Amino acid sequence: MIPSPNNIHWHIKAKNSEAIDAIETTAKDKLLPWHDSLVNNVALFSQYLLKHPQSKQQAELVALAYWCRKANLAKIKQEYKLLESSSSNTNKRQSVARVFHIAPSNVDTVFFYSLLLSALSGNENIVRISGRSGELCYLLIDLFKQFLNENKALTLKGLVNIVEYNAINTAATTAFSQWATLRVIWGGDEAIEAILAIAPHDNQLCFPDRYSIAVCHLTEEDDIQTVVKKFIADFSPFNQQACSSPKALFWLNTCREIQSEFFKILNQELTKIELDSNCSNRVERQINFQQLLLINDNKIIFQQSNDYLMLVEFESLCVEHLIRHQGNSLLLQKNIVCLTSLPISKKLQSITYWGLNENEQQQIKHTSKQVVPFGLALAFNHHWDGKALLEEFTLPSYFLSE
Amino acid sequence: MIELIDLPVYQYSTKKKQRLLDKHLLTLTQFHQNNCALYKRFMQAYSASSINKANDIPPFAVRHFKEHHLSSISDNDTFKTLNSSGTTGTPSSIVLNAETARLQTKVLVKTLQHWLGKARLPMLIIDAPNTIKNKNTMTARAAGINGFSMFGRDHHYALDENMQLNIEVIDSFFKKHQQQPLLMFGFTSIVWQQFIQELQQQKRQYNLLQATLFHGGGWKKMIQQTVTNDHFKQTIYQCLGKINVHNYYGMVEQTGTIHIECEYGYLHTPIWADVIIRRVSDLSLANNQELGLVQVNSVIAKSYPGHCLLTEDLGQIIGEDNCKCGRKGKYFIIKGRVPRAEMRGCSDTFA
Numbered sequence: 001m002i003p004s005p006n007n008i009h010w011h012i013k014a015k016n017s018e019a020i021d022a023i024e025t026t027a028k029d030k031l032l033p034w035h036d037s038l039v040n041n042v043a044l045f046s047q048y049l050l051k052h053p054q055s056k057q058q059a060e061l062v063a064l065a066y067w068c069r070k071a072n073l074a075k076i077k078q079e080y081k082l083l084e085s086s087s088s089n090t091n092k093r094q095s096v097a098r099v100f101h102i103a104p105s106n107v108d109t110v111f112f113y114s115l116l117l118s119a120l121s122g123n124e125n126i127v128r129i130s131g132r133s134g135e136l137c138y139l140l141i142d143l144f145k146q147f148l149n150e151n152k153a154l155t156l157k158g159l160v161n162i163v164e165y166n167a168i169n170t171a172a173t174t175a176f177s178q179w180a181t182l183r184v185i186w187g188g189d190e191a192i193e194a195i196l197a198i199a200p201h202d203n204q205l206c207f208p209d210r211y212s213i214a215v216c217h218l219t220e221e222d223d224i225q226t227v228v229k230k231f232i233a234d235f236s237p238f239n240q241q242a243c244s245s246p247k248a249l250f251w252l253n254t255c256r257e258i259q260s261e262f263f264k265i266l267n268q269e270l271t272k273i274e275l276d277s278n279c280s281n282r283v284e285r286q287i288n289f290q291q292l293l294l295i296n297d298n299k300i301i302f303q304q305s306n307d308y309l310m311l312v313e314f315e316s317l318c319v320e321h322l323i324r325h326q327g328n329s330l331l332l333q334k335n336i337v338c339l340t341s342l343p344i345s346k347k348l349q350s351i352t353y354w355g356l357n358e359n360e361q362q363q364i365k366h367t368s369k370q371v372v373p374f375g376l377a378l379a380f381n382h383h384w385d386g387k388a389l390l391e392e393f394t395l396p397s398y399f400l401s402e
Numbered sequence: 403m404i405e406l407i408d409l410p411v412y413q414y415s416t417k418k419k420q421r422l423l424d425k426h427l428l429t430l431t432q433f434h435q436n437n438c439a440l441y442k443r444f445m446q447a448y449s450a451s452s453i454n455k456a457n458d459i460p461p462f463a464v465r466h467f468k469e470h471h472l473s474s475i476s477d478n479d480t481f482k483t484l485n486s487s488g489t490t491g492t493p494s495s496i497v498l499n500a501e502t503a504r505l506q507t508k509v510l511v512k513t514l515q516h517w518l519g520k521a522r523l524p525m526l527i528i529d530a531p532n533t534i535k536n537k538n539t540m541t542a543r544a545a546g547i548n549g550f551s552m553f554g555r556d557h558h559y560a561l562d563e564n565m566q567l568n569i570e571v572i573d574s575f576f577k578k579h580q581q582q583p584l585l586m587f588g589f590t591s592i593v594w595q596q597f598i599q600e601l602q603q604q605k606r607q608y609n610l611l612q613a614t615l616f617h618g619g620g621w622k623k624m625i626q627q628t629v630t631n632d633h634f635k636q637t638i639y640q641c642l643g644k645i646n647v648h649n650y651y652g653m654v655e656q657t658g659t660i661h662i663e664c665e666y667g668y669l670h671t672p673i674w675a676d677v678i679i680r681r682v683s684d685l686s687l688a689n690n691q692e693l694g695l696v697q698v699n700s701v702i703a704k705s706y707p708g709h710c711l712l713t714e715d716l717g718q719i720i721g722e723d724n725c726k727c728g729r730k731g732k733y734f735i736i737k738g739r740v741p742r743a744e745m746r747g748c749s750d751t752f753a
Contacts, residue, residue, distance in 0.1 A: 279682055279716075279740055280740050280741050280742065282682045282683055283682055283695060283714060283740045284742075286463070286682070286685060286695075286712070287463045287465050287712075287714075290444065290462070290463045290465075290466065290712075291463075291465075291466075291469070293443065293444050293447045294440050294443055294444060294466065294470070296443075297443055297446065298443075298447050299446070299447055299449075300447050300448060300449075304684075305683055305684040306683050306684060307683045310684075314447075
């Protein structure tokens with residue numbers, strides 16, 4: 001039974017009766033992880049998104065639709081099957097049953113990947129979104145609601161609840177947490193701590209604070225325009241506040257002229273895209289820049305800013321600068337001669353690279369949770385932040401009491 | 403410093419005033435660098451050779467006072483610590499030594515005497531008496547009431563403990579002083595909601611002949627109710643008669659230094675202070691009339707590095723030396739606080 005605490009806004013409420021009907025009248029095995037009926041439902045939503053005039057214009061929604069298209073789901077399912085067959089004493093896995101997802105107030109779409117993967121794994125889900133969520137988040141929920149209404153017999157209907165409530169409503173957080181067999185907290189160290197203080201949970205998946213960086217080696221042969229466009233795909237979405245968006249760009253043995261050319265084109269390209277930043281973000285950027293100045297004894301070697309970008313070179317750049325960095329189109333840059341000077345720490349999430357040879361790629365492979373070429377920092381992967389989500393959302397069946 | 407305190411409040415033209423500010427603000431910059439480690443760190447990140455006049459001094463974000471203990475004096479010399487109201491988030495904490503505290507009072511006295519004269523006036527405080535009773539938390543409201551009370555006598559509170567009109571007090575106060583100069587003080591939103599709108603509702607009108615109202619504390623609530631400064635004043639005139647109404651702009655980080663609205667609706671910087679408007683994108687100096695981020699300078703911030711501060715308010719300089727009211731120096735308007743950008747993304751808070 002889904003709990004019903006007070007003062008909750010239910011964006012989407014699972015059709016309980018239908019779900020039960022579906023299970024009783026058809027087959028309970030529809031809720032087995034990666035059952036065809038679930039995969040088909042999600043693939044249908046992909047088509048819906050790709051066709052809908054409102055989502056077609058949103059790069060983030062197109063990316064989501066592309067990720068959950070039938071062909072890609074088939075690929076992921078194969079991986080799941082491999083996982084299942086690798087389980088030693090049984091070839092069956094089961095859903096973890098009930099998952100409570102706490103989404104960040106933005107990176108508006110990431111919670112949805114988490115929700116879909118969990119639903120595909122056959123779990124019932126409650127997603128809590130924050131009242132501070134961005135427009136894109138509400139648009140996505142709206143589209144999903146419409147999709148559920150327009151399509152009658154969806155197994156998915158019984159599995160998805162989306163709620164919004166204020167964090168001070170601790171009774172709600174407690175009730176949903178108690179209901180859940182797995183809790184997923186889409187990060188922020190502070191958020192994780194706050195939620196733990198409200199309601200501890202012995203089975204949870206957390207995505208804490210991370211920072212990400214970019215490494216680039218350019219020569220005269222490179223088509224800088226292309227490199228810039230790929231870099232922007234990592235740098236600009238969600239105001240540079242996604243944890244996989246690069247906060248700093250490290251130039252590996254690249255001459256200053258080429259760097260200047262890169263920034264010239266970067267500035268030109270940034271003016272062309274519709275930014276989701278405003279005056280407040282630019283004020284925050286100024287303040288955040290000053291906060292970084294107070295971290296260590298340092299010198300500003302170079303600083304240039306406009307509405308679209310603040311580019312800064314400090315004499316020294318350390319991990320703390322990257323941890324305290326708050327996005328808003330502030331790019332720290334640094335010249336390096338070898339990859340060992342990258343600021344590696346356990347909070348490093350992604351390294352995006354361009355122009356690295358095989359050896360160099362190999363060299364940084366294990367320094368972070370994700371090492372991908374420019375342009376793919378935000379591409380969702382079911383191995384997220386070092387966690388294998390297919391495994392997290394299911395259990396070997398011998399764990400289950402029956 | 404004695405001579406600085408005795409300067410006329412609004413008589414120096416910008417050029418002459420700028421020379422004075424350059425000298426004092428550059429000296430303070432050096433002093434705070436020598437005495438406050440974090441401020442030194444901040445300043446040393448910049449190239450020293452590029453800082454030759456007040457406008458070159460990088461403004462230090464007010465936000466730092468919410469996140470760090472910033473002091474240029476030894477703990478033994480701490481006279482008192484001021485805290486901002488903290489209605490939105492963490493309060494600022496400002497450390498004063500005896501000298502800075504004394505200068506704050508002097509500057510406030512000099513500034514207000516320009517508008518009120520030297521005699522203490524009968525004073526009606528548009529607030530509840532219990533607002534200043536909590537000694538542990540010095541709210542901005544309490545600090546404002548205490549500061550302005552120095553200019554009054556025969557103090558009365560217009561509101562009761564529940565923030566409701568105390569009609570007997572108001573009636574008898576106005577009756578007694580209707581013909582004389584009198585002083586009223588309150589927070590803008592309280593003056594509006596708890597006083598003027600309530601008097602209107604109760605259909606009470608007065609005809610005060612020589613009253614002056616000072617109000618400050620921000621327009622956030624007023625903007626939410628779409629009350630303009632003009633509408634605010636007109637309503638007050640209808641209710642109380644043609645009195646003098648002055649908004650003021652100031653903050654706990656520069657207590658004592660206040661910018662007062664003239665008869666033409668513009669805020670004026672006193673001789674000890676300055677306002678600079680900077681572009682949000684790169685903090686370059688904005689032109690007159692151009693909207694930007696407000697920097698406030700004050701030559702009396704001696705115990706903490708608060709002499710050149712970058713606020714989170716938006717404003718615009720209207721002109722210099724040529725306000726119709728005759729006061730010299732810059733005159734400006736404030737367009738409110740920049741809404742705090744929500745920290746979104748992965749390193750999120752649970753809210």
